[in-house]
Structures are given as C-alpha cells and as structure tokens.
Amino acid sequence: MGQLMDLNQLLVFAKVAENQSFTKAAQELGMEKSTVSTKVSQLEKRLGTRLLNRTTRLVTLTEAGEGYYQFCRQIVESASEADHFAETFTNRPQGVLRISVSMDFGQLLVQQLIKPFMQSYPNVKIDLSVIDREVNLIAERFDLALRIGSGALKDSNLVAKKLFDIQMAMFASPDFLSEHGEPYTLSDLQDCPFIIFSKVQESVFQFDRFLNSDKFEHINGNLKINDILACKEAALTGLGISVLPVEIVQKEVKANKLKQVLPECNLQSMTLFAVYPSRQWIPSKLKVFLEFLEKWKQ
Numbered sequence: 001m002g003q004l005m006d007l008n009q010l011l012v013f014a015k016v017a018e019n020q021s022f023t024k025a026a027q028e029l030g031m032e033k034s035t036v037s038t039k040v041s042q043l044e045k046r047l048g049t050r051l052l053n054r055t056t057r058l059v060t061l062t063e064a065g066e067g068y069y070q071f072c073r074q075i076v077e078s079a080s081e082a083d084h085f086a087e088t089f090t091n092r093p094q095g096v097l098r099i100s101v102s103m104d105f106g107q108l109l110v111q112q113l114i115k116p117f118m119q120s121y122p123n124v125k126i127d128l129s130v131i132d133r134e135v136n137l138i139a140e141r142f143d144l145a146l147r148i149g150s151g152a153l154k155d156s157n158l159v160a161k162k163l164f165d166i167q168m169a170m171f172a173s174p175d176f177l178s179e180h181g182e183p184y185t186l187s188d189l190q191d192c193p194f195i196i197f198s199k200v201q202e203s204v205f206q207f208d209r210f211l212n213s214d215k216f217e218h219i220n221g222n223l224k225i226n227d228i229l230a231c232k233e234a235a236l237t238g239l240g241i242s243v244l245p246v247e248i249v250q251k252e253v254k255a256n257k258l259k260q261v262l263p264e265c266n267l268q269s270m271t272l273f274a275v276y277p278s279r280q281w282i283p284s285k286l287k288v289f290l291e292f293l294e295k296w297k298q
Contacts, residue, residue, distance in 0.1 A: 007075070009043040012036050013051060014072040020059045093284045094123035100137070100145040103227055105272075106130035109146070117292050124285045132226070138277055143286050145275045146293075158275055163293050165269040167246045170261040171253070176238040183241075183261055193240035196221040197231050232258075243267060 015025035016036065026033040044051050051065035061069060101109055106128065114126055129135070135142055137158060148166070183189050223239055225231050232249060235242040241261055252258040274290055276282070 006039075006042070006046075007079075009039045009046075010072045010075055011079075012039040013043055014069060014076045016040060016052065016059060017061055017065065017069045017072070022059065092123070093121045093288045095283070095285050096125045096127050097144070097285045097289060098127045098129070098142045099289075100129045100131055100135045100140075100142045102146075102148070103130050103132045105146055105148070105228075113292065113296055117289065120292070121285070121288060124288075137275065143276060143283070144289065147273050147275055148270050158277055161274045161276075161290065163272045163274055165271050167269055168243050168267040169246050169263065170241050170265070170267070171232075171235055171244050171249055171258045172241040172261050173236055173238045174256060174259055176235075176240065177259060177261075179238070186262075186265070189241070189262075193223070194221045195231050195234045195240040195242035196224040197228055197243065198224040198226045245270070 012025065012029065012031075015028055016022055019025045019028070022033050022036050022040075026036045029036065040052065047068075049064045050062050051068055053060045053062055099109075110128070114128065118124070118126060129142070134147070135145060137143075137145055146163075147160075180192055181188070183192060223234060225234060228244065228248070231242045232244055232252070234240065235244065236252065236257055249258050253260065274293060276286060276290075
C-alpha cells in the first residue's frame with residue numbers, strides 16, 4: 001500500500017506551478033519558502049518522479065509535472081468551490097432543516113410557526129418528524145429537537161436552550177361544570193374527574209400559590225392521555241377537568257366552549273427547550289429558526 005496522500009502537498013505544488021516561483025507561492029500561501037520547498041520534495045519522493053525543474057532563476061514543469069498539475073488544478077478548484085459552498089450555507093439560510101417534535105407539539109408547530117417561517121425563508125426546506133420518542137439527534141441526523149421538560153441532557157455533545165415557559169391552567173366545558181358543579185376552593189376539586197396528560201403530569205399537581213398550600217393530592221385522574229390536544233378534546237366533550245397550556249385553548253375560551261377553573265390558582269408552568277448539537281458552527285438555517293422560535297412567544 002502506498003503512502004497516504006497529503007492534499008496540502010498538492011495545493012503547494014499547484015501554487016508553485018502557477019507562479020513558477022517558490023518565493024511567490026510561499027507569499028500567497030503564507031508559508032516559509034523552506035516549507036514550500038519541503039512539501040514539493042516530499043510529493044516528488046512519494047510519487048517517485050520529478051515534477052519541477054529548478055534553477056536559481058526559474059522553476060518550470062517537467063513533462064510529468066505538466067500532466068500532474070492539470071489534476072492538481074482541478075482538485076484545488078473543487079476545494080475552493082467546496083469552501084464557497086460551505087460559506088454560503090453558513091451565511092445564507094438554505095438547505096433542509098430536520099426537526100423532531102412530539103406528537104402533541106407537532107400540530108401546534110405546523111399551525112402557528114412553520115408557515116410564516118417558510119414564507120420568510122423560502123430557501124429553507126423543512127423536514128418535520130413528529131415522533132413520540134426522544135430521538136438521537138446526532139445518529140439520526142436531526143438539526144433540532146423541541147422538548148418539554150427540565151432541559152437536562154445525557155449527551156454532553158448537545159445544547160439545550162430554554163425558549164419559553166408554557167403557562168398552564170385548569171379548564172373544563174360549561175356542560176361538565178353544570179353537571180358536577182363549579183369548584184370555588186381547592187377542596188372542591190377532590191371529587192372532580194380529571195383528564196391527566198400522562199407524559200408530563202403526575203397525580204400530584206404543583207401550585208405556586210393557593211390557600212397557603214403548595215400541593216394538592218388525591219386527584220381523581222380516571223382518564224390519562226399521552227397527547228395534549230387529545231386532552232383538550234376530552235375536556236371539550238365534558239369528560240373532566242384538564243390542565244392545558246393557556247395558548248392552545250384561547251379560541252375555545254372565547255367561544256365559551258371551555259372555561260378556566262379556579263383562575264386565581266397558579267399552576268407550575270412547563271418549559272419548552274430547543275435541543276441541538278454543539279454550539280460551534282451552527283448553520284444559518286438553524287440560527288434563523290431559533291430566532292423565529294424566540295420571537296414566536298414575544
């Protein structure tokens with residue numbers, strides 16, 4: 001097996017050939033002249049042929065050097081084009097942005113964010129994977145995952161950026177409240193059927209401030225659903241009280257289809273995180289999408 005190719009040697013040789021001078025090539029490359037000479041000598045030794053004729057005043061290509069230079073020139077031009085392509089991708093938002101979201105958040109994202117983003121950045125294509133599991137961003141080649149939770153990461157190669165808190169409140173349909181009675185105190189909730197969003201909520205609800213208590217236990221969670229929009233639908237049909245993001249029920253509240261239960265009770269919010277690989281070399285398509293996400297809730 002031959003020696004491993006050193007592409008730097010090809011670049012140095014091409015510059016010497018173009019300038020017919022070791023001195024000028026060294027100046028263009030920002031190298032010492034001795035380094036340029038050494039690179040060319042190493043290349044000739046590896047190939048087993050002389051590529052340049054050297055005199056004190058002139059450097060010319062040998063027959064072998066002339067043919068070899070044509071290949072080197074193509075390689076250098078391709079490398080330059082590759083650099084330009086990468087710089088363009090860094091500076092101009094374009095390409096495919098692969099995003100992973102949970103099933104419950106996917107519909108909200110499409111409805112409220114994807115369309116205006118694509119209108120603003122028509123050169124960015126969205127590949128949205130609505131997956132009800134935590135993906136491996138690097139192995140599965142995702143640019144971004146949107147996750148609700150604490151932001152704690154098992155993989156140190158990932159970054160979790162807090163985007164915003166999601167305000168939560170209790171909601172029920174007017175028909176349900178008419179049938180079961182509207183709660184006015186914390187103790188009134190004891191016998192009310194609850195619709196539990198099972199992926200986030202447990203049987204104990206955390207309250208920031210209510211009746212000098214920070215916990216309310218013994219929730220009658222007779223219905224558990226792992227999709228937040230399905231929880232909303234269950235509340236609309238009168239199956240119980242559901243703890244829902246305020247953002248997703250505004251239309252239903254205005255239309256009198258849902259009513260907030262104990263509005264003076266402040267529930268613990270959920271937090272949305274953007275998770276993506278490494279802080280270094282973030283592509284422009286991802287940068288502008290993160291900016292869009294931050295402005296979304298402002």
